[in-house]
Amino acid sequence: MPSPKKFKKFRDVMDEIKKSGAAIYLDPAGAEDLVVLSKYEINYIHSYAEDSKFFLGLTNGKLLGSVCKKCKRKYGTPRGHCMECGSATDWLELPLVGKVHSWTTCYFGSEEFLKETPFNLAVVEFEGIDTLFLSRLKGVKQQDIYTGMKVRANFREDPKFLVSDVYFTPEGMVEN
Amino acid sequence: MATWIDDYAGMKNQSKRNVYVVSGGVTKFAKAHPSMDFRLMVKKAFDYAMKDCPKLRLKDIDSSRISYFSDHFARQLKAASMVQDYLGLNPKDSRRIEWGGATGGQCIQAGWETVASGRSDLCLVAGFETMSRVETWKGNEFIALASDTNFDYPVGGFYTGYYALMVQRHIYEFMRKTRFAKIKDEKKAQDLAIKEAMRIMALVSVKNHTNALHNPYSQYPMKLTVEDVLKSEMISYPLNRPCICTMSDGAAVMFLASEDVAYNYTKNPVLISGVGCGTDTMRLSDRPHGEVMLLPWEKKRDYKGLRYPGVHSFRAGRQAALEAYSHAGIKKDPKKELSFIELHDAYASSEIQTYEDLGLCKYGEGYDFVEAGHPFLKNIDYGLDLQTSGTVPVNPSGGLIACGHPVGATGIMQGVFAFWQLQNSIKKHFGNSKLQIKNPKRGLIHSHAGTGSSVTVTILEAAS
Numbered sequence: 145m146p147s148p149k150k151f152k153k154f155r156d157v158m159d160e161i162k163k164s165g166a167a168i169y170l171d172p173a174g175a176e177d178l179v180v181l182s183k184y185e186i187n188y189i190h191s192y193a194e195d196s197k198f199f200l201g202l203t204n205g206k207l208l209g210s211v212c213k214k215c216k217r218k219y220g221t222p223r224g225h226c227m228e229c230g231s232a233t234d235w236l237e238l239p240l241v242g243k244v245h246s247w248t249t250c251y252f253g254s255e256e257f258l259k260e261t262p263f264n265l266a267v268v269e270f271e272g273i274d275t276l277f278l279s280r281l282k283g284v285k286q287q288d289i290y291t292g293m294k295v296r297a298n299f300r301e302d303p304k305f306l307v308s309d310v311y312f313t314p315e316g317m318v319e320n
Numbered sequence: 321m322a323t324w325i326d327d328y329a330g331m332k333n334q335s336k337r338n339v340y341v342v343s344g345g346v347t348k349f350a351k352a353h354p355s356m357d358f359r360l361m362v363k364k365a366f367d368y369a370m371k372d373c374p375k376l377r378l379k380d381i382d383s384s385r386i387s388y389f390s391d392h393f394a395r396q397l398k399a400a401s402m403v404q405d406y407l408g409l410n411p412k413d414s415r416r417i418e419w420g421g422a423t424g425g426q427c428i429q430a431g432w433e434t435v436a437s438g439r440s441d442l443c444l445v446a447g448f449e450t451m452s453r454v455e456t457w458k459g460n461e462f463i464a465l466a467s468d469t470n471f472d473y474p475v476g477g478f479y480t481g482y483y484a485l486m487v488q489r490h491i492y493e494f495m496r497k498t499r500f501a502k503i504k505d506e507k508k509a510q511d512l513a514i515k516e517a518m519r520i521m522a523l524v525s526v527k528n529h530t531n532a533l534h535n536p537y538s539q540y541p542m543k544l545t546v547e548d549v550l551k552s553e554m555i556s557y558p559l560n561r562p563c564i565c566t567m568s569d570g571a572a573v574m575f576l577a578s579e580d581v582a583y584n585y586t587k588n589p590v591l592i593s594g595v596g597c598g599t600d601t602m603r604l605s606d607r608p609h610g611e612v613m614l615l616p617w618e619k620k621r622d623y624k625g626l627r628y629p630g631v632h633s634f635r636a637g638r639q640a641a642l643e644a645y646s647h648a649g650i651k652k653d654p655k656k657e658l659s660f661i662e663l664h665d666a667y668a669s670s671e672i673q674t675y676e677d678l679g680l681c682k683y684g685e686g687y688d689f690v691e692a693g694h695p696f697l698k699n700i701d702y703g704l705d706l707q708t709s710g711t712v713p714v715n716p717s718g719g720l721i722a723c724g725h726p727v728g729a730t731g732i733m734q735g736v737f738a739f740w741q742l743q744n745s746i747k748k749h750f751g752n753s754k755l756q757i758k759n760p761k762r763g764l765i766h767s768h769a770g771t772g773s774s775v776t777v778t779i780l781e782a783a784s
Contacts, residue, residue, distance in 0.1 A: 223606070246492065247485065247488055248556050250484070251554050251555055254458075254464050254476075255458045255460070265481050266485075267489075274609070275605055275608075279475060307471050
């Protein structure tokens with residue numbers, strides 16, 4: 145079997161291993177490092193468990209938060225138990241209109257979302273709710289977003305059972 | 321919420337025994353080290369530290385605490401056991417420490433606890449990360465898996481995005497409402513505030529990259545101007561490339577010893593005089609909007625109308641500082657009590673937010689603190705016109721932004737640099753004394769993880 149191809153640039157090594165599976169890096173110290181492609185794939189069996197109702201809610205056009213049974217703290221992102229007093233929470237239907245509490249536009253992202261860039265993220269605040277909700281903000285460009293902007297929840301018509309089944313758009317922009 | 325340090329952590333965490341740093345070593349941080357696997361990287365840093373302290377013998381080491389952040393990067397479970405094995409430390413006490421971005425800082429504190437409790441006299445603290453094993457954007461995905469995978473990851477899964485969200489609110493609270501308070505047009509005021517904050521974040525980037533020019537261990541030493549930073553590629557608005565740390569391969573080690581044995585190894589050990597640790601919610605959306613946790617010299621009226629920590633400040637950092645200051649006996653302005661700080665500047669924004677958490681200035685004064693020149697080094701030419709310089713140099717090494725951030729090694733790297741500063745041995749280890757702080761008495765290191773979910777603060781003092 146022929147020896148793997150040799151390269152002085154590590155970038156070339158990375159390209160080669162994607163083609164042939166192996167390459168040799170001639171490092172500046174004079175050693176030859178054998179570099180191989182090592183693949184790793186997993187399917188997880190993921191239960192949303194106590195958060196399940198939230199994800200099912202998204203498929204019915206509902207945004208669910210939670211409210212503490214004891215201290216009545218209201219959560220904009222649901223949690224099964226209250227972080228202040230430890231009591232169990234009840235589900236709470238959140239308003240579909242809120243305000244941008246903070247925001248950004250991402251021009252890069254993780255590999256999984258790189259193809260979706262640029263995209264906007266916003267943490268949304270709701271009237272009378274104590275905590276926030278992180279979501280995508282669509283239908284608006286970086287130069288037009290501001291803190292305090294009124295936004296409305298929209299739901300994917302083909303839900304993927306992911307938190308991204310809900311996203312926000314500027315209020316009054318989409319017929320909803 | 322606790323207010324006064326004396327009432328707070330109090331004497332609770334006073335150690336039974338004093339713990340000293342007696343030696344340290346760091347590999348040069350690099351984008352990739354294809355000629356070394358994680359074991360060899362740690363071994364190189366380990367050998368450096370052993371050589372620097374010739375009285376240290378392998379047989380004297382009672383235990384090890386070994387840190388790396390991600391099993392995904394390592395793709396080798398029980399990698400810490402393999403380090404223990406490679407260094408020849410079997411069959412002694414060892415364990416792995418993992419705490420996200422603060423893995424290294426937490427590992428130092430785990431070593432401190434082991435020695436302070438009397439369980440060990442000499443403990444090796446070692447950390448590494450091998451992030452070059454995947455491509456950059458895959459690496460970002462691995463890092464983002466350290467956010468809530470039900471609610472946060474699927475929305476964007478990008479840590480720079482999370483920190484951009486947090487600094488945008490910081491800008492709104494502390495720039496829009498101050499320097500631009502008089503502008504009525506909301507959108508215009510916010511745009512101006514963001515531009516102004518970007519200019520000040522660029523100063524932090526210039527500072528850290530310039531400092532690194534004199535640090536041979538750093539990955540990205542660079543002479544930069546504010547204009548260079550501002551015209552760089554935008555990653556997540558308003559954070560552009562030179563305001564963000566990068567992924568690295570690297571390792572770092574420290575040896576911690578009890579008072580009984582420390583002076584057997586070196587004439588000038590460095591005392592760990594304070595440890596602190598704080599936590600907050602994993603999801604930034606869950607952060608409370610309550611009252612500031614006050615430091616002893618702060619007053620409630622300083623923060624009228626401020627809802628804290630919200631997404632703009634790091635309560636975990638404030639808590640860690642409160643505990644560490646209490647332990648080290650720091651009861652007034654830490655700017656004057658500390659000779660230098662190495663803090664977790666994964667982003668130029670979080671360096672500014674951290675000044676405030678550590679109480680170097682009040683909440684909201686972080687931007688002024690940079691502009692005034694407080695965190696710069698006196699004897700370095702930054703090409704900037706600064707009012708004052710070097711009240712308390714922050715990240716004299718270049719920090720994460722310029723040194724790189726091989727997660728499991730990073731906090732320990734800060735510890736080693738702080739140790740060398742306090743031993744007055746920067747010249748010996750860096751080959752030049754440009755970054756040596758003059759007669760440093762006390763230094764602070766700060767390690768930070770998640771969306772500000774986990775923070776350690778450790779205070780080191782030159783032995784008197």
